[in-house]
Every structure is written in structure tokens, then in C-alpha cells.
Amino acid sequence: MIRFAGVSKRFPGAARPAVDAVDLTIAEGETCALIGPSGCGKSTTLRMVNRLVEPDAGTIHLADADVARIDPIRLRRGIGYVLQGVGLFPHRSVAGNIATVPGLLGWPKARIAERVDAMLDLVGLDPAEFRDRRPDALSGGQRQRVGVARALAADPPVLLMDEPFGAVDPVARARLQVEIGAILKRLRKTVILVTHDLDEAVRMGDRLVLMRAGRIVQADTPDGLLARPADAFVADFVGPDRALRRLAGLTAGALAGPGPISGAPAIAHDASARDALALMLATGAEHLTVTGPDGPSGLTLAAIRAASAPA
Template sequence: MIRLEHVTKRYSPERTSVEDLTIDIKEGTTAALIGPSGCGKTTVLRMINRLLDPTSGRILVDGKDVATVDPVSLRRHIGYVIQNIGLFPHLTIEENIAAVPRLLGWDNWKIKQRTEELLHLVGLEANELLQRYPKQLSGGQRQRIGVARALAADPPILLMDEPFGAIDPIARTRLQDEFKHILAKVRKTVVLVTHDIDEALKLGDTLAIMRDGRLVQHATPKVVLQQPSDAFVNDFIGADHAIRRLELFKVSDVMSGPSRTSATAEIEEGQTLHRALAMMISLNVDCLSVVDRAGSIIGTITRDTIFSA
């Protein structure tokens, strides 16, 4: 669990980045920090792993004040993923992923096993990539390697600062989906900084909405969409928040059995109703076949089903 108690970060009397922030992030959940540029989101992240120290207040990780912990030791047990990825350009992919395990004294066979396991987890082929350098990979591949490196030493906490922001929309959607699958397999406490409300709704168990360094609302996506705390939150989530609520439901939640009339397009069962409706509008169809991850048809979803939900 991560707890921030009355945390303030002030750079000068005229410049306060974070003001009296108190928030609890439960173990094994993903908290999405979201708000306008300059609202203090990244500063919060950097204080958790002591790249910055708060001016006042304290930050607790599993009940221990991080100010009393050696910062180097602390960071070795916290995964960190940033927008520009931050891979070491002079190291191979294998050496990048192995960086923290080597610092922790892991032996070579364990590092090799962990590296191959992580590449498989993020959907990459180990034999093809281990000896390549970052510049030889696509942006999406480098971002996946960044996630793999952050997970290498199996840290209980993962900090992510706009991790998918610099990637094209198609690759971003795929990476978000892959990351959701990863989190379903490995239990981590994640703090995700994003400016994208759709990304926050998709990945966050809770949304922490900030404005001018202050916490405005911290609640589940469902509560934020149904009961925004004030006019700012209501404006921030957008006038189309009724449509955004479709992000809260998966296709598998409302699908019916396979239809006798074959649909012309397919959607994976783990996708959201928002994605299903978008596909229907784009393809001008009223029905989609629902498939599992192996590609087998397991159900059907229609526009009427979505509207009913």
C-alpha cells in the first residue's frame, strides 16, 4: 500500500507543485493520476521513489516512511516506466532488462530465465530481440521492453509516467490491452500518470483527478463518471461521459450466445462496450461476433445489447 499524508512540494514561495495531498493507493490496484498539464502528477510520482523529496508531509510504502529508506535501495524495488522509455542505447535488449537483477546480484541462469519469461509476457519473441539494440526496434517494441525492464526484478510497485503517450494511436491501444493482460497475471500496485481520460478509465481501478497541485476527486471510474465531485471534474471527463461509461463494461459482460446469422466482423471478449460501439459505427454494422483470445467465436453482441446495458 502507498499512502501520501498531507504532502506538499514547494519549489519557491511563488511556485507550489503539490499542495496538501493525502491519498491511499491500495495494494494490488492501479491508481491513475490524471489532470491538466502542470497539475503536479509527475511530481507525485517522483516523490514516491525519492527522485524528489516533499517540502512537508510524508510518504509511506507498506507502512514505512520512504524518507527513512536509502533511495537507491528503494528504487531497486520500484519499477519505473517513462514516456521516452529510457532504455540504455549502448546495451542490448537482454542487458537492458537484466540491469536491475544484476545490481541485485542474481546469477546468470536466473537472469536469462527471467528475461525470456518477460519478453514472452509482453508479447515479444526472445530469440529475435535479445541481442538487438534499442535503435533497431520500433517504438512499440521499445515501450514493451521498457515495461519488461521495469518488471525484471519483480518489484511490488510500478510507477508509470505517460508510458504510452509517444506512440501512435493504434499501437497505443494494443499496448494498453497488453498491459491489462499483464496486470491480470502479475499482482502489482501501479501508479499511472496520464492526461488521457480514456486511458485512465481503461487502466485505472481508481482515478485521482488533480488540479493546481490539489486532489479534486479520488474514486472508482464508475463513481467519477456518475458523481463528479464538482464542475471542474464534470468538464474534465467531458460532456460525453455517458458514452465514456461504456468503458466500464466488457463485451463478455453482456454478450449473448453465438448467432445463427454470421456477423461480418469480430471483437475480442475482453474489449469494452465503447470499443464495440465504435467498431459498429465505423463498419456500419449492427452485430459483431465475439471471440476469445484464441480466435474462437463464443458469442454475439448487437447495438441493441449495448444500448440496453
């Protein structure tokens, strides 16, 4: 659990606080996405967790520990950190990058080597193919996967992600968001995600926290924020197409019923409901067969319409 209590930060010379009396509790195993316009305080809020920025007032607790009372180096070694552009060490191999924190913690070499391979498997990279590569021999998506593997290598309970997919091309970005989000949920990590991309927040976040001028305007589930904006600012931020954005946060499998439907186009169970709607529009179909680990099921256009209807 992460708990902010009355946390504020004003940088020298600034006319107003970057973060202004923030109260926020993030449950264990929850992914909390901080969103909002540029300069709203979301990255500053994240960086105060691992003391890259020190608050002027208030407290931040990890579990029952006040982070201000923890040595910054020890604190950071116990928190995974993924940032835009990844920040891999260019002179180290993929294995060397992933091994960074376990090495600093004094793990035995055999344990580190085993962990490196396990992390590469976890993020979908073949250890035999990738462990000895240098970062400049990787695609943007591959570098981002290695960055996540490095952040998770020492098995930290908390992961901070600051615009993690901003440097990845749009084709790879959505797949990475879904795959990495699923990994983090499976591992039960407590995650703070900072992003300017509302679709990314909807795909990955269990809860969205919209900030403006250093304050929290609305904290809600993705569906709650999109369906019930708290005020005109929130409604304007989520945009007039919020019904389609709601579908991006739902999977085809979650909306499917008994099936399969004979002759219908097929879609994977973990594809978004928005992708399912796009497939229907492209093919003219009103039904899809949803493929998944428990067998095929059926998805109808009516079910998608119902899911996107105003609350």
C-alpha cells in the same frame, strides 16, 4: 499498499505548492491513474514515491515502511519505473537493458538470462528475435514493451508509470494500454500511472484521481468519475462525450449475454465496448458475436446503450 498522508511539495520560487496536502491510499494490486491538466502536480506526486523528489511535509508509506527512512538506492531498486520515451540504455542490448536491476542485485547470470527471456515472453516479444537487438533497431511500441519488461525484471511489488505511452504512435498506443494493463492486473502489481490521456486512464486504471493545482478534486472508479462528476471542473475535464469514454473502460465480453448470434460480425471479448459500438455503426449491425476463451456469446446494441446511459 501506498499511502500518502498530508503530503506537500513547493519548489523554490513557486507561487504555490506543486502538491498540496494530498491524502491518498492505493490498495495492493490496484492501478491508480493520476490525471489532470498540465502542472496539476501528478508527476511530482509520483516522483515522491521513489524519492526522485522529496516532500516538504507529510509521509508516504509503502506497505508499513516510511519511504523517507529507506535508503534511496535500495528503495528505487525495489520499485519498477517506466517513463515517457522509455529511457533504454542505447549502448546495451535488449537483454542487457532488462538485466539492469537483477544485475545490480547480484543475481547469478543463469537466473538473469532465464528472467530476461521470461520477461520478453511476458510482453509479447520473441526472446530469440529480440534479446540481442539494440534499442535503435526497435519500433516505438517494441521499445515500450522492453521498458515494461525492464521495470518488471526484478519482480517489484510497485510500478510507477509516468506518461508511459506518450511517445508511442496512436495506432499502437491503445493496444499497448490494453495488453500492458492486463499483464499488470494478472501480476497483481500496485501501480501509479500518470497520464494526460483520459482514455488511457479509463482503459488501465482501477481508480482515477483527478488533480488540480496540487490537490485531489475527485478520486473514483473510472465509471464513477465519468458518470458522476463531483463538480463543474470535473465535468468539463471529462468532456461532453463521457458516455463514449465509459464504453472505453468496458469490454465487449463484460456486456455480452448468451449467444452466439448467427450471422453477426465478430469481435474479441477483450475489445472495448466503444470498439464494439464502432463496429456496429460501420456494419449496420445491431448484434455482434463475441469470441472468447469460454466460447462465443452475443452482444446487442441495447446492452451497449444501457451501459452508456447516465447513472
